[in-house]
Amino acid sequence: MQTVRQKIIELLTEEEMDARELSRAAGIREKEVDDHLAHIARTLAGKGQKLSIRPARCLSCDFVFKNRHRFTRPGRCPRCKKSHLQSPSFHIEHGNI
Numbered sequence: 325m326q327t328v329r330q331k332i333i334e335l336l337t338e339e340e341m342d343a344r345e346l347s348r349a350a351g352i353r354e355k356e357v358d359d360h361l362a363h364i365a366r367t368l369a370g371k372g373q374k375l376s377i378r379p380a381r382c383l384s385c386d387f388v389f390k391n392r393h394r395f396t397r398p399g400r401c402p403r404c405k406k407s408h409l410q411s412p413s414f415h416i417e418h419g420n421i
């Protein structure tokens with residue numbers, strides 16, 4: 325049987341997804357996606373692959389949350405204080421294993 329992490333890896337190898345899309349596709353809660361991604365990032369690093377993260381972005385002023393290392397969506401923009409934000413999204417790059 326395929327584990328949740330294997331499923332997430334498979335999904336992210338095929339396309340870029342955010343936490344909400346992953347939770348729906350893998351059948352887990354959005355909160356759990358965070359933990360799985362942290363673990364997956366470490367596993368991939370050991371294989372010479374990389375979990376690439378497109379940082380969250382403010383849709384109002386275009387502020388990019390570059391220094392944010394968590395995988396979940398931030399609450400609101402530190403620059404314009406609005407909460408119209410695009411979630412961070414994830415993708416696994418094919419590397420040479």
Ligand SMILES: [Zn+2]
Binds near residue numbers: 382383386403405
């Ligand atoms: Zn903003």
